[in-house]
Amino acid sequence: MKSRIVLSILVLLTVVLASCTPAAPAQKEIKVAILAPLSGPVPTFGVMTRDGALAAIDEWNAKGGVLGMKIVPIVEDSQCTPDPAVNAANKVIDQDKVHYIVGEVCSKASIPVSEIANAKGVVQISPTSTNPDVTVGSDGKVKPYIFRACFIDPFQGQVGAKFAMENLGAKTAFIMLDQANDYVKGLAEFFEKSFTEMGGTIVGKESYTATDTDFSAILAKIAEAKPDVVYLPDYYNIVNLVTKQAKEKGITSPFIGGDGWDSSDLDTAAADGGYFTNHYSPEDPRPEVQNFVKAFGEKYKDEQGNPKVPDALATLAYDATNLLLTAIQQAGADDPAKVKDAMAGITYNGVSGKITFDPNHNPVKSATILKVTEGKVKFEAVVNP
């Protein structure tokens, strides 16, 4: 008897469920999903990415939106981990019916999301996922709906090697890398490749893990090896730790890194004398750069009320969102199929430079080399691809 009641409830619920299927969302607005790791191992990356993207959306909305439609951001926590990222992507695509996704930050989350987005015909632009597999499938074909706003690994690694060899005259280099972080690993791999191809020697290659805080074992080896440069293409948190400990151990070899160094939280005293490849220089007088830094600082304050300084993540998220919205504007319709074509042929002047996309949907832009000196990050050189 009891079970029959339960069964009928089951049937009833199914019916209710069926009837509750949401109606198509109201028009007159464009939904843009932002997938960012707001929890998980690196919440700070998520927060900065979200803030950068929201800054762009706010600017557009202030100007009257895109195609006369208001832009509605939908923020989802994707944890920099495949499962939650996939759930977030499925949710925004199927539940919220979005056609455009900005995100994810980490490649390991962006790759599974890109497969879903591409299959569903949703335009995805990842601000910071550097793994080539994000835009190119395992079959070697480019995914038509997937783009990115950042350099891919080979580019920065190559630029770093070129700079070390030509500008710093380095003959020997030591590489430090985190095997678990594909960004770091990719840069390190291509640095090694280019550097040896150009005739340099890698005198040591040591890996650490993201949760390490004590690098003395590796630093002791660096002290032993006395390389001309140390390539450390990780994020600023690791850079802060390593360079500080290196200073304390009296290591004088300069450190070279990638755009992960770009942050207001970079410990400029410790990293003093280091170089890194980046998309732009904050000293750059271009209005795009100056306006963005100002607008971002006005919109976001840190816990003390001081204006926040955008880092590479915020900048790239800002650019990625702008690229997307410009592409929609150019396509002239809220239609992902048209937007993706517009995007592929876009030329856009962003904070991180003048951007066009190559056939693999990677941005073509020049890299800037910055030097950390006297507590500031100074422009050093421009290297073109």
Place this chain on the structure above:
Amino acid sequence: MQKVSSQPSPVIHEPKASLAWIGQLFLVAVALLALYLVVSNLIKNPILFTQFVVSGLQLGFVYAMIALGYTMVYGIVKLINFAHGDVFMVGAFVSFYAVSRFNLHKWPETAFPGISEGLAVVIGSITVMLLSMIVCVMMAVTIERVAYKPLRDAPRIAALITAIGVSFFLEFFGALNFVFSPRFIPYDRPFEVVAWYIKDGIHRITEGQAPPDNSVTFSNIFIIIVLASILVQFFLQFLVRSTKIGIAMRATSFDKPAARLMGIEVDRVISFTFAVGAAFAGLGGVLYAIAYSSIYTQLGILPGLKAFVAAVLGGIGSIPGAFVGALIMGQAEALTMGYISTPMRDAVAFTILIIVLLVRPTGIFGEPEKEKA
């Protein structure tokens, strides 16, 4: 630990287990391999080896401070307090706010303008440490009251799950913008780092100048950590051996009902144990932040886990055990990082743990299990 044995142990003729030699052979092979790795590298480059040992010591002494809290809490309530590592994190953050936001370490100079610089730094730093310890203590006691005490009679696993919950909460609540923010924050030290190298005597390293080849370097932070950790160890030994509350802690951890019959307020003693552990974690957090000078809300997870493993290795519940276990862990990690490869560090650490437990099921200093019924 005092060892008192009234009568000499008699000769025991345990019947020999069959095929035991296979396992012993295996152990000997593993030990020989490890020994070969260590000794060959020691001979190859004794200076580099010493350098690794020094960094292993620094790591080990930090672990020791956290491990004490784990071991005491486990000893008294048999709870793996996963939130302990996060208390450690809060300690680091409190000191960060005290130093970079409120300049607390500068108060002696403001209050007594004529004070000598060295003394001011010492007093200021100690104030910061005390503040962190106090905040950690208050937090740990609150956690204990809210999350653990109501579950004292529930299955042990329930308390463990709430411990994991508290740990998540502290990490992600701390990561909210208006709390600690999710950023990786560079930490301003309350005092300057001074490093030395040893080669024909001890010399100071000046900035931008590499120490000569074949020298061992160390810094004042290393010395402070070692001293603080040893001091904490002695303090705890004193507390547990010679004070009323310390003896009560041991009595409570041994037998709660009997302790209650003595009039010992068991709940208060448990809270006190949490408080002491948290105070050391807070101190450890400050020293850790000073040493590595970068903080974020998840920094406690891994040191916490390592410290717990160290406590288990040394024999959980035993204070000297936690200390020795932590030092072993530190050395194992540093030498693995130096000679095998960094990622294999955890594998080596856990292999050592498992082998030690197989040979001594309750850890190095653990008391043997009680007689079965």
Place this chain on the structure above:
Amino acid sequence: MEIGFLLISIIKIVAIIAYLYGLFWAMGHSSKWVKIGGVVLGFAIIQAALSVPIGGSTILNNFDSGLLFQACTMAMVALGLNLIYGFNGQFSLGQWGFYGIGAYTAADITFRWVNGDASGLFVVGIGVILGGIVIWLVGGFLRKYRRVPVLSSFTLYLVGSIIAGAVALFIGKSIAQGLVGMLGTAASPGPLNSPIAMQIVFFLAIVFAGIFAAEISFLFGLPVLSLGSDYFGIATLGFTIVVNVLMVNSDTILPFPEMKGGRGMIGIPKLTTWFWAFLFLLAVIVIMRNIIRSSHGRAILSVREDETAARAMGIDIASTKLFAFVLGSLFAGLGGAVYAHYIGFLSPGTFTFLVGFNPMIIVVFGGLGSMTGTVAASFGWIFFLEGLLRVLLSQMGTEAPTWRFVLYPIALLLLMLLRPQGLLGNIEWGFLKVALVKRTELAQEASETAASG
């Protein structure tokens, strides 16, 4: 914003729990036809909801199906853990490591297959069979001796397994060499790469991956299970961490360039359908229930209840613990294999030890020693954390999603404080209940005969 979504999320949780109740009720029915009908209907309802469009969209969209697949794999892993911890009393945090092993093994088999390399299937397949034979032989050899120290038996098993692995590698590679032509490449698939062949390979891959995880767990569990409960817990946590380290270095320390280490393995065919997920979940549930409700299950329970008394009943507790541990790991391996082919991308980030607490949380949520609780909690947990909470918070502005992992531990704490024994305690539903009726009948019969005789 749209309260409808929120309402639907809640309805979905209720509906899925009701669905499970109905399914177990039907499976527990005495009539064979109701049983079969219930299972078929249980499969069909969801299959229909997933694929038949009503008014332009299906009842369950991709988001729901994703959650459903994750819940299924999580239920398999959690059931395995419940067997180890809830029923056998061994506090294990290693489940996540076996889950990872299962995922990577199965993924490697199918990945190689679609890329024209049969060695994955053959090496693993022959390896698990040889491994099983070796374990059986060594076990037989060891039974001849009294009190063999655990370290000695471990060494023998280890040496045997390594030899078996080497032999399997050799044979498997040679067989695979001969099949290259039949397989073709990803671009031009050969006859053995047809969709139907793929399904068979997929099935074999899942089974082999599960057995592989089980055999690893045998080797690892043998020495480690002799440690005390909490020590066992910390050692298994170490196992999860070490497995994760190996995943990160799968292309440097281990010789698997296709797994790409920390960059993540791409190109795994997405073969998991509702049919497979349902089939394997059901298989795990049925196997586990049948074992729990048998003499072997009683032996497992007795070890949890009182080890000393169990020994005095003639129960070999060492092998009983090992049996439960291996079986639990088998389930985790199966779950991992199903998961890998659902998501199509594996990254070591999925298998870190912090995430590894999830199965433990689910098992405690559902109630230790309650299969129903574990299954219901797996579904409820995913649909709450990834479903409801996500939907709720994303509608509350751009700042709210950062609160997801603040609200989750609070919910965790409250639940533990209010119901420390878990949501369902030790209640079981339908099929999973003991057949009390039959026993009472037997008892009556017995007493009647006693009275008359």
Place this chain on the structure above:
Amino acid sequence: MLLEVNNLDVFYGAIHALQGISFNIQKGEIVTLIGANGAGKSTTLRTISGLIRPRNGSIIYKGQDITTVAAEQIVRMGISHVPEGRKIFAPLTVKENLRMGAYTRNDPEEIKASMERVYTSFPRLRERENQLGGTLSGGEQQMLATGRGLMSRPELLLLDEPSMGLSPILVQEIFNIIKEINSQGTSILLVEQNAQMALSIAHRAYVLETGRIALEGDAREVSNNPQVKAVYLGI
């Protein structure tokens, strides 16, 4: 009246361990509870000292209802319980064990004096002052447990099986000390399996049988009761 127990009902899960027990202790008396294993003797003591909550009934100590007072408070009120199996703190030294006995007291001088008194009563403990409790022999452990119980200067001492596992000479010694403690003014509630021994020093006795009081009266009367003889000696 020092202690009055009325209609005590105690359950362990479904087991009805004490079924309406009533008895009393006058000031200066030695009262003994005797009975078989599992009759509820220890349960009675544990209920009085607050380790177990009774379901029904009341415990009145010096006119005050202490039925629901916590164990650690009851010690402060002057009831000291020396538990069955001694329950000394094995990892603590003899001295520390005694120190814990005086946990409720704060004056170091007085504590020292009490410790001196215990050492005088049990000279063996003084010899083993710095030895770990767990390494003592059974008799020494019993002395320690009793001494520890006295450290809180109780008015009522609850002794649970002080003769358990001791050789006859030691049992004699322990009982002499119990007598002596009593003569100094401490009332004693003694639970014993060694009934004859207990009856020989007690003033009054209660015989417990499966949670009920089967017999009560003057110690001499009880010891001459043929039923008691049968139970304990199998004669």
Place this chain on the structure above:
Amino acid sequence: MSTSEVKKNSSPVLRIEGLNKYFGGLRAVNDFSLEIPEGRIYGLIGPNGAGKTTVFNMVTGLYHPSSGEIDFMGENIVGLEPHEITRMGIGRTFQNIRIFPNLSVLDNVCIAYHPHAGYGVFDAVFRNPKFGEKEKELTERALDFLSIFKLDSICNETAKNLPYGEQRRLEIARALATNPKLLLLDEPAAGMNPGEIVRLMEYIHFIRERFDLTILLIEHQMRVVMGICEWITVMDFGEVIARGTPKDIQTNPRVIEAYLGKEASHVA
């Protein structure tokens, strides 16, 4: 089966010789010897802490003796695992009842049948006819067993909810279900009232006859010991201080001194 079938076998069921056990430096059992002929109800008595339970634990394999020999049915069992010893035919109960608290009464007994369940894991998983048959047989046997102990009416009750006396009975029933030749009872009468004790004694006699058992018994209750034991060994401080019939023991001055106390010896 009946007593007439008891084989007049000259070799004892259990023979212990020179048994020693040390815990750390503490000597728990010292040069202990014992021989139990088939079919006997044998008492092992002594004050608490005399080492009786330690002897039990060594016989059942929970402890490994420091030295000495234990032969069961002429076979050396030192070094065997407890479950192997149980399967050879030594059953036991525990001083403080050790039933499986959260399992039903029936399951408690069924566990004892596990070594002879007669079906493998695969039979259980696939629920083949063999499983059904064996499981039914096993359940019936268990119920028969329970009916002997008058526990069949509560066979679905969770064991921890039983009253004390029934838990004791269950424990004995469970030990008997392992089909032992030698049954070790550790203080079976503890916590029983006189009525229950009388019934227990009847049970012990009854099960000896019914299951063709040899019984070794630790007991404090003199009434039980004197009432049913045919031969008694008295232990004190790990050593044997007396052996003999109940009559001898009752009058042995060393026993009276050790066990009943000096004072008591006058009374007795």
